[in-house]
Amino acid sequence: MAEERATGRRDAELVRSELVDVLFRRHYAALLRLAVVMVGDRGAAEDAVQDAFVSLHRNWSTLRDAQAAEGYLRSAVLNRCRSWVRRQVTQRAPRPLLLLRDRTESPEAATVGREEAGSLVTAMRTLPRRQREVLACRYVLELSVAETADLLDISEGSVKTHTHRGLQALQQRIEVNR
Numbered sequence: 001m002a003e004e005r006a007t008g009r010r011d012a013e014l015v016r017s018e019l020v021d022v023l024f025r026r027h028y029a030a031l032l033r034l035a036v037v038m039v040g041d042r043g044a045a046e047d048a049v050q051d052a053f054v055s056l057h058r059n060w061s062t063l064r065d066a067q068a069a070e071g072y073l074r075s076a077v078l079n080r081c082r083s084w085v086r087r088q089v090t091q092r093a094p095r096p097l098l099l100l101r102d103r104t105e106s107p108e109a110a111t112v113g114r115e116e117a118g119s120l121v122t123a124m125r126t127l128p129r130r131q132r133e134v135l136a137c138r139y140v141l142e143l144s145v146a147e148t149a150d151l152l153d154i155s156e157g158s159v160k161t162h163t164h165r166g167l168q169a170l171q172q173r174i175e176v177n178r
Helices: 002-039 042-058 066-091 114-125 129-140 145-152 156-176
Strands: none
Touching (some): 002 042, 002 066, 002 114, 002 129, 042 066, 114 129, 114 156, 129 145, 129 156, 145 156
16 A cells, blocks of 8 residues: 555655656746846856746645746746845846847847847846836737736736836836947
């Protein structure tokens, strides 16, 4: 009897590890893009995403539904990014904005050039937190208005408002820098 339980636990652990591995392969790049936009530091972004996956693996048994894992990861990454930004503000230590290293495999390089990605991330970092979060969810993660509202726990109207204001502010910042 005890041997059957031990075998069952090992099987459950194997299934959990395999599911987390599949989620990692499918969502790592998008979550990394989200984190880079939120914190502006590739190393901190990688740490936030890695911590989110470790947390998911540890807390898998507390998920009510395996389908909730993707949402759990997004929320975990956003929360870790928010914490990182708060720590930077409270430490008052000016950190240089570390943009992407010269890697052709970077997720950002797949959509825009390195220079364009860098200037866009820099411009997004100047936006208020909520606008930055909404734009990252809508355009980096490609979430719908409803999905963004659910993830950030705000109304759909707020998502639309922050999207509109954020895009206007980005356009102004980009035009000024041309």
